[in-house]
Amino acid sequence: EFTTEQQALMRVITDAYNKHQIPQDVTKKLLQDQYSTEENFLLLTEMATSQVQVLVEFTKNIPGFLSLDREDQIALLKGSAVEAMFLRSAQALNKKMPIGHTEVLEERIHKSGISEEFIKPMFNFYKSIGELHMVLEEQALLTTITILTPDRPYVKDQPAVERLQENVLDLLRKMCVLHHPQEPQYFARLLGRLTELRTLSHYHAEMLASWKVNNHKFTPLLCEIWDVQ
Numbered sequence: 380e381f382t383t384e385q386q387a388l389m390r391v392i393t394d395a396y397n398k399h400q401i402p403q404d405v406t407k408k409l410l411q412d413q414y415s416t417e418e419n420f421l422l423l424t425e426m427a428t429s430q431v432q433v434l435v436e437f438t439k440n441i442p443g444f445l446s447l448d449r450e451d452q453i454a455l456l457k458g459s460a461v462e463a464m465f466l467r468s469a470q471a472l473n474k475k476m477p478i479g480h481t482e483v484l485e486e487r488i489h490k491s492g493i494s495e496e497f498i499k500p501m502f503n504f505y506k507s508i509g510e511l512h513m514v515l516e517e518q519a520l521l522t523t524i525t526i527l528t529p530d531r532p533y534v535k536d537q538p539a540v541e542r543l544q545e546n547v548l549d550l551l552r553k554m555c556v557l558h559h560p561q562e563p564q565y566f567a568r569l570l571g572r573l574t575e576l577r578t579l580s581h582y583h584a585e586m587l588a589s590w591k592v593n594n595h596k597f598t599p600l601l602c603e604i605w606d607v608q
């Protein structure tokens with residue numbers, strides 16, 4: 380079953396995932412009653428900015444991450460931020476996060492100036508994540524695996540990242556057997572979501588470009604992590 384090291388790794392990652400969340404006073408802004416495209420874009424920008432701050436704190440708790448080369452740490456964060464946020468917003472949209480957030484978040488994403496061609500694959504992804512009914516530990520591990528993807532642009536020491544990712548992949552495989560015993564393919568289905576995340580990440584770059592065209596402003600943190608402006 381689980382080794383002592385795996386039990387410790389699971390606890391550290393799950394605790395960090397639970398600890399680092401967007402603060403209530405930020406997410407409750409989703410419930411305010413202005414629904415203009417402009418207002419929705421501003422709110423989603425605030426959510427994304429807060430989510431990136433939360434993501435950075437979570438990542439620092441991943442065992443071994445802070446021992447990686449400093450520039451590689453930055454490359455991993457920049458390369459995975461969008462994918463990690465798709466996973467987090469999927470959780471918010473599917474897990475019926477605090478009452479009412481789900482509908483308003485969906486509404487605001489639909490009406491924030493994102494063109495229809497991106498809305499479709501985005502909500503297909505949200506649906507496919509919802510259908511998996513991941514337990515919290517699986518969501519935390521899948522997010523960690525996404526962050527520890529060795530072949531992000533500009534990563535120098537890929538083997539060092541591979542070693543960390545392999546430990547988490549092994550742990551996730553066992554967690555899937557434990558929580559979904561009737562579905563032997565469940566682990567493979569989870570990893571398939573990672574492929575879909577890469578595609579969404581490419582769409583996202585185009586989304587940013589189209590928002591910029593309509594001279595939408597992003598926050599300094601988002602500009603830095605997404606190399607815009």
Ligand SMILES: CC(C)c1onc(-c2c(Cl)cccc2Cl)c1COc1ccc(-c2ccc3c(C(=O)O)c[nH]c3c2)cc1
Binds near residue numbers: 427464476477481
């Ligand atoms: C700059 C803006 C316009 C942007 O650009 N691309 C995306 C974007 C989009 Cl539109 C979709 C997916 C990924 C990205 Cl980066 C975004 C918005 O990103 C978001 C939006 C929403 C959350 C989000 C909300 C609520 C909760 C929640 C709760 O309710 O308790 C718990 N966790 C949550 C997280 C995260 C990130």
